[in-house]
Amino acid sequence: MRLTGSVPMVQCSSSLVGKDPSLVLTCWQMPRLPLTGKRTKFLFVPKIASNKTTFGLISHHVEMAQQHGALLLAVEHRFYGDSINPDGLKTESLADLSSQQALADLATFHGYICRSFNLSSRNPWISFGGSYSGALSAWFRGKFPSLVYAAVASSAPVKAKLDFSEYNHVVGLSLKSVAVGGSEKCWARVQQAFAAVEAELLTGNLSQVAGDFNCCQIPKNLDDQIELMQNLADLFMGTVQYNEEGVLLSIKELCDLMTNVSGEDKDMDAYSRLIKLTQVYRSSTEDKCLDVSHEETIKHLMDTSVHSSRRAERQWTYQTCTEFGFYQTCEDSTCPFSGLINLQAQTKLCTAVFGISQHSLPSNIAFTNSYYGGDEPHTHRVLYINGGIDPWKELSVVQGGEEVQSVFIEDAAHCADMSSRRVAKRDSLRRARQEIEKQVSDWLRTASLEKMDKGADGIKP
Structure with a gap:
């Protein structure tokens, strides 16, 4: 595995050994360049998904590391990475799954790297992360200011919330946004389609x-009907959240399918257009049918095999129950989907899967x-960096101040700023990356001046 350019990089995986909560790190370096001296350290905080062969190598922070000649470090999350212990997903093992433990692991990693490469406080560290790892990046700076000089937090949901109804409110607004290919007509068609599905269910036309x-099962009970509605809503939620960032359809393409008045689809009603949309998505997967069994969902979430293809869902569901909430409901008129997607339907998974009382979630x-x-x-x-069409902006920091810096990208999606500057599709993204680069350069300049002022004592936290 190679990284072009002159950026020395250390990649590390972490794991738990037995019941010992200490972090075990296995690292490999590329290329072999001197790591001591005044070299800056860029720490890439782990995402929920992990892949040792990529570790975010084609990303904006990598390009900035090349620009500044920084040492780039990436660490794998102990519960979401490939190095998880065989018993790591058992409920008793998940007691160590928390954002606080993740930050403690990062602090341990920091110490390990400093000892291994004889680094000192004269070497400034900057952490980077996006989404949940963006929140970890910000919190790492907040809780360990003596270790991390500064942090970049992209699309970081730093506020926990039980009923995250704002998520689907923003999805609705984004479907209406002409700037990204949406329209009022698109939102209305989506709302009509879901109302039609719900009407069919209420009248008993289940088969x-x-x-x-193309459901795998007939949704005979309410739980299965909620599963169906959630699966259909996910098509739109995912499209909006990751618009033009690797999803099958962009908002414009999705709205064109739901609203076009030419060709063979011109007389198609909203319900039929939703059917066609699901067929488009199904053709891109290996799934033979749409699983709408709530019982199967419970079974998947209770699967503790570390080789499960859906293993990250178990861990993340656990953290929503114990720390964050983030339940994306659809119980008000601004949501274009179905009111069946409610808070009770989602929080009861905490009890069914982990034995966590729903009443404990608010505390x-x-x-x-x-x-x-x-x-x-x-x-x-x-x-803090956020995109205007990203629903997660509602739980992040979008207004800067005396103590907080922010970049807001009006027409950008979730973590859009993190991709390489070479693939920027919009002028707003290019300008935002320039702002980010300037802020990082300013931090490094300030850190250098502080080192000169303080001499051998290092830099200020």
């Missing part, structure tokens, strides 16, 4: 609905916000 959407979330500060986080020298 017809199952056949229309769990309150603790998270108290500990980190919610959307007014206890952080300084952190750059």
